[in-house]
Amino acid sequence: MSYSAKLFSAVVAGLLSLMAPMAGIVHAQEVDLSPEQKGRVRAEKVEAAIKLIPADYKFVTPGKFTVASVPGRLPFAAYASDNKTPVGSEPDVAQLVADSLGLQLELVPIAWADWPLGVVSGRFDAAIHNITVTEERKEKFDFSTYRNDLLGFYSPLNGKVTSVSKPEDVAGLKVIVSSGTNQEQILLRWIEANKAKGLAASEVQYYDDEAVLDVALQSGRADLYLGPNATSAFKASKDKKTKLVGTFSGGWPQTAEIAVATKKGSGLAQAVTVALNEQIKNGNYAKLLSRWSLTAEGVSESRTNPPGLPKK
Structure with missing residues (x-):
């Protein structure tokens, strides 16, 4: 950054520090940060998806869909007003999948760097947080796409x-x-x-x-x-x-897609893909995207393990 840019930044930062408290109040009023999330889109069970869950698959907690979430910035995810519940577009996606599979959603807040080991080790059933499909990641994870990157x-x-x-x-x-x-x-x-x-x-x-x-x-x-x-x-x-x-x-000139990540070979991905496609079909998916101003990134179909960004 040039000297003039640095000076500009310093002067503006000083002025903005006086405005920050009020800006934060206004922003909080515009976005639902309640842990209850009454506006969250919910879904009915999708029997076709439930039937695809392998008989020998063991969920982290019986009856629950345990998902890694990375609270940090909206629209993806942030902490609710209780400072412990993740809310945002990605928790909403997790809720739709959990509902479709007839499971209770269990969100586990983590740091971004922790999701790969957590999924591989079985700490989470899935990770849902703006994860791009890449050929390298496909060596350890299965993917069910739900948004364009x-x-x-x-x-x-x-x-x-x-x-x-x-x-x-x-x-x-x-x-x-x-x-x-x-x-x-x-x-x-x-x-x-x-x-x-x-x-x-x-x-x-x-x-x-x-x-x-x-x-x-x-x-x-x-x-x-x-x-x-x-x-x-x-x-x-x-x-x-x-x-x-x-x-x-985001992978220009290649196409990049965002997906639910599950453990490679666990057999869960196909069930998740069918669940997502039902939500795309019935309109719940479109409502979710609209809620977080993500309509431009919508997909017409969820795919299991599509071509990912190439290895460097």
């Missing part, structure tokens, strides 16, 4: 950019992205491709503080923000300050 370009509501659908569209623009991320690597590849075509260079900006990032975008210091579409879409729907101007796969 999308990245999104967002601009201010009154911004000059109205559409981004190809690398050429970012030529000459100032784009915010997080360092060390997949989206940064994709953006840098786009910029190099534009450079080879003789197009105008793009300015890449990095901000460690999300609040400072927001001000940079709203003030015109940057034209676009590139990040995970799910979190940006949820934020845009609540704050009403940004608009989506383009999405593409």
Whole structure:
């Protein structure tokens, strides 16, 4: 980050620190953070899915579907007002699957790094938290897809950019992205491709503080923000300050999908896939996506172990 950018960040951070308490109150009022989650979409049993559960499969706790959850940021998952119950889009997906299988949902809050060993060791029946299907992960896990993994370009509501659908569209623009991320690597590849075509260079900006990032975008210091579409879409729907101007796969140029992860060879994945497809068919799935502003990432069909992102 340049000296001027750092100075800008420091000044804005100071101002925002005075506004943060009130902003937090407003945000809390807009989102249901109650542990009861009365607005959560529920489902009836899906007998076709229940019949696919292997007779010898032993759930972590009989009668319960034990799922690893990673509370951290909405819409995926965060702690409810009781500071112990995970709520968000991923707990909602877990609830739909549990209901379909005729089981009680048991969510176990964990750190992201703990889900792979937890599923393999049998601590959890499944992990549901924005997990992308990759060929490497398929060596240890079975997957049942339920969402497209999308990245999104967002601009201010009154911004000059109205559409981004190809690398050429970012030529000459100032784009915010997080360092060390997949989206940064994709953006840098786009910029190099534009450079080879003789197009105008793009300015890449990095901000460690999300609040400072927001001000940079709203003030015109940057034209676009590139990040995970799910979190940006949820934020845009609540704050009403940004608009989506383009999405593409998180595995660009390959397609990437988000899925329920179960232990490889456990036999549970096919039952989960059938359960998800019934919820897609009956409309519950669409209601869930709408609740968390994730409609753009919806799939028309759940698939078991589709092609994943290739190994590096």
